Amino acid sequence: MSMKKSWLDKGLVLNDLKRYWWAMALYCIAMIFVAVLPISSLTIKESLSLKEINNCLFAGPIYVIIIGGAVGISILVFSFMNRKASSEFIYSLPLTKKTIFISKYIAGLIMILIPLIISYSILIILMGVNGLYTIVNIMYVIKVIFLFILISALAYTISIAIGSFTSSSIATGVFFFVFMYLPSALKRIVEVTLSLWIYGYTGHSLYENDLYFGIMERLNPISSNKVLGLRNLDVEYYLNSGLLINFVLCIVGYLIISYLLFNRRKSEAVGNMIAFKWFSPILKYGFTLCVMFTSLIFLENRYGESGFSYKIGVYLITGAIAYCIVTCFIEKSISVIFKKKQLKGFGIYFLIVFIGFYGIWINLFGVQEFNVNTNEVEFISMFLNVEGQVGDINIQIEDKNLMKEALKFKDYLLENRKKYIKSSGYMPRIHYKIFSDGEFKESRAYYFNEKLLDHESLKNIYLSKENKNHIYGGIESGQDVNYLMLEKGYMNRYGDRDAISKKKILDRDTINQLTKAIKKDVDGFRFEDLMNTDVIGSIILFADIDSKVVDDGEIITEKSENVQRNITITNRFENTINTLKELELYDEILLSTDEVEKIVVYTRDREHREITVTEPSIMEKLIKEGFRNEYNIIYERYGDHQHGFDIYLNNGRVIPHYELTEEGMTDEIKELLMR
Structure with a gap:
């Protein structure tokens, strides 16, 4: 039979498109749900930001659908490799393997592109209708769409390459997961083990977020968790950098690998778990390695307080089960796992892995550090x-x-x-x-x-x-202080809000009295005086202080001039507050509601409401709550689920971005937020 030597067979492509139209329809509907509908709920308003739009454009479910859909389509299009009848029919066509592969690859690529183009075209139209292009440029959105097209093409091509190793659709999906997970696991093992062997300690423990089941976290430009050197990149940099070119190069590379594997597959491989014998040990030990490492992370994060015998038992059992399952699949027999050769190989492998996991084990279950005399x-x-x-x-x-x-x-x-x-x-x-x-x-x-x-x-x-x-900077008396500054309000740690007002104090008698009062308060502090306090304002001492520093391995004492020591005055600084009142300076650090025109509270709920408060008693409670939250700031409290407020002063100045949290919130403020 003469073979067609063209690179592409249109009939094969059209046949797949007609046959799997339902897969494209499901893919399109899923993309509309996860990508289009969230954007449709956004309307232009003063509080809407680019961050909120990015959260919709790069939402986690989009990655799941795009990658999952690409893998599913690759399995459908190349499913003939896994069924004997289909395989014999395809190979009986007057087409070369090259023509079959390219035609099938393009058919699957079209099946991916059509749903993406339809869903994202709707998204572009909706964003225009909702007026979102006043916040984000349309070219920016097109770049985002292009990024997801590349990601889907990459996942599709990787899945084909992995599927070429096997003759099972289920195995292709499982191996895709293993392939995406294993590099992160191995990278983490090497890092922690080398750190222990070289430095004697790891510095930190393992967390579930250190590893990612899939590629979503690696490819998401708004994610703070990266494992491939993409840490802390903003979206613009991500879209305009050479990373997009890297996607194209990776797609081409995996495509070449896929073709070479497809071309070397033999017809008798159909029905086997693996298509190449040399892949057997890689699959067997790689899969077992993934399961064993996953069990370690699971034990650490879910059963950290369990005994060592329990942990090692679960570790050994999960590894053994994984090894037996994959061996049965490869050999198509259960009895084969009890053969002497298999048991011997498993024992040697387990010993090697156990030694290789030394750093992980020590880190998870207790590090023996150097004793210090x-x-x-x-x-x-x-x-x-x-x-x-x-x-x-x-x-x-x-x-x-x-x-x-x-x-x-x-x-x-x-x-x-x-x-x-x-x-x-x-x-x-x-x-x-x-x-x-x-x-x-x-x-x-x-x-x-x-x-x-x-x-x-x-x-x-x-x-x-x-x-x-240290709290008062080693300053024993006012004679050590050059001058001090009284500051009203509380500045946050990011430095994007200045004090409401500042007053420089040069009078030596005033400096002496305040320094003495501060020292007396701090020296008398109990532990509870340092916790859950109401913040009033700040006093900053400027003094020349001696301090020890390490220079080239030697400890030297040096004098630092005009060092700034910021002391947050809370309601526990009783002597300092009384002294300020006696000196008629208390109003220089206390924000009175008489100075405030209004407070605008913004709720970070679905409605993004704004509530204007002018009642002095409520404003006083809000100010106290906002100052305390800034002083007691906890990183996880900063998020879209929190509420906040801006202070509008009578002089026209606005003091922005004070946070409100559920914890410790007074009933009056809760009532206010429910209006």
């Missing part, structure tokens, strides 16, 4: 960040008893990491730097949750002379 330690530089509440610590500990306390707490953190590592959102961090004989010896960082804030050792560190000294 307190008598040999010159001082400990400790940084502790809890994002508000008791405030941050950044002190140098030289007292031997307190050093013992600090090291004791470090050991406690290590030994009980399973009790604190499970914190949602942003976690507090404590970082130790240990110096001995004038040299830097050791550095360790630990993350923990706020449940440990009531631990006795941590309380002692907070209430230590060193930490209290």
